[in-house]
Amino acid sequence: MAIQGIIFDMDGTLIDSKLDFNQMRADMNLAADAPILETIEAYTGERRAECERVLRQHEARGVEQATVFPGIPELVTYADSLGLRMAIVTRNLIEFAEPMLEMLPVEFSPIIGREQGPIKPDPWALLHICEIWGTKPAQAVMAGDYKFDLEAGRNAGCPTLWFSQKRNPGHSSWHDLADYTLEDNFAGGKLLDQILADHAD
Ligand SMILES: [Mg+2]
CATH class of the missing domain: 3.40.50.1000 (HAD superfamily/HAD-like)
Structure with a gap:
């Protein structure tokens, strides 16, 4: 075929994009081996909003450094x-x-x-x-x-x-x-x- x-x-x-996933987890206070998107998805309210802010900052920086x-x-x-x-x-x-x-x-x-x-x-x-x-x-x-x-x-x-x-x-x-x-x-x-x-x- x-x-x-x-x-x-x-x-x-x-x-x-040089994303530093370990730094991302640290900035979000996630466990060292936590899957980032899936973990954020399970959060609600302010905790989730804060993680999403951190994620966007890292991703925006990634665009600059890519x-x-x-x-x-x-x-x-x-x-x-x-x-x-x-x-x-x-x-x-x-x-x-x-x-x-x-x-x-x-x-x-x-x-x-x-x-x-x-x-x-x-x-x-x-x-x-x-x-x-x-x-x-x-x-x-x-x-x-x-x-x-x-x-x-x-x-x-x-x-x-x-x-x-x-x-x-x-x-x-x-x-x-x-x-x-x-x-x-x-x-x-x-x-x-x-x-x-x-x-x-
Ligand atoms: Mg990939």
Whole structure:
């Protein structure tokens, strides 16, 4: 079944927004291993409002500091030249995601942020994109750097591509959720060729 497009996670995959999640948790008085969005979601009233303020401050700073990972402009340009569609599913807010994505030389459509629906690992956004594209999930690669991306991909039925960014020397059980692993972004074109060949009609 021919691959029609790639659904990318943004932070840590295409864009290095340099968000310091440990500092974020400390500023919010959260436990060291607490999942930030899910924990805030469970709060109410002033506690929740305060956490959301801290989160926005960190995310706004992230936009200022953001850089594109080396090799990513080349990779997305190559994908574009192959006629692949590209979309974004981020746990960030659209208003922060859009200016960061403008640093890249291709169009992403649609861009789905956390305010639009259930967040990864829920497959909602991925299935929504496939519906807009008119493709089956098996024809859209889900690419990301973290377990939520791979879990969402698996939950949706998309082939999964893990961008290791050479940042994860140890092996975690969630790495097994990756159908493909990209260690070096500059080798992304070659891996893309392989994924397309594996899924050719
Ligand atoms: Mg990420």
